[in-house]
Amino acid sequence: MARIKPQALLQQSKKKKAPRNISVPTIALYSVVTVVMVFFLFATYRHWSQRSIVQTEEGTSNFQVDDDFSDSKKSDVPRYAIFNTSKGLITVELYKEGSPEVVDEFIDACQKGHFKGMQFQRVVKHFVIQGGNSENQAVIEDWTSREKHYNQLEKRLKHEAFMLGTSTTKHEKEAFDIFITTAPIPDLNAKLNVFGRVIKGEDIVQEIEEVDTDEHYRPKSRIGIIEVTLKQSI
Structure with a gap:
């Protein structure tokens, strides 16, 4: 092997x-x-x-x-109202957020033509001008009595001039009145529902304020609103 x-x-x-x-x-x-x-x-x-x-x-x-x-x-809601008066145009910014119900009522009245031909019933110099068919005598008397004692008024004013408002009383049919302040008004919340502010045409407001009035603060010559136009932008 x-x-x-x-x-x-x-x-x-x-x-x-x-x-x-x-x-x-x-x-x-x-x-x-x-x-x-x-x-x-x-x-x-x-x-x-x-x-x-x-x-x-x-x-x-x-x-x-x-x-x-x-x-x-939001864009469907008008933000501005243009008052065409016998003295000229007054543009107001509406306060929808602060006074939604009043603004809605105002817009509805505009769309129904409520303000066409409305006269300024009272003009209180250095206080307010009022337009509308309702008297609201209590409001005017209260403010005019304050005017006579203006020096004793509280100095801490809550609102500025050129505010747009309406009376706090419930509006009856065809009775939506408007007020435009021409000076700061004390305790305005107790008298008016403020729902806007004049942003253009302050000179027109002042021109209306200067018209001659009688002892009841009624203008001696007719002066009023021709129409109101609503706009979403200006």
């Missing part, structure tokens, strides 16, 4: 211990599994990312629609 040389034995031992080569099919299988896992993870990430974006856009869209709707409702 032939003896195996030591070198041959050593080589055979190395061949047995050496790892086997991985087959091509196994490599392909692992590659396919890896690609599938990567694709699945990417698809999942993309799905949730797009869903988050869509939800955000829908929320933003709803918010914008609500804002647009709110702005549309």
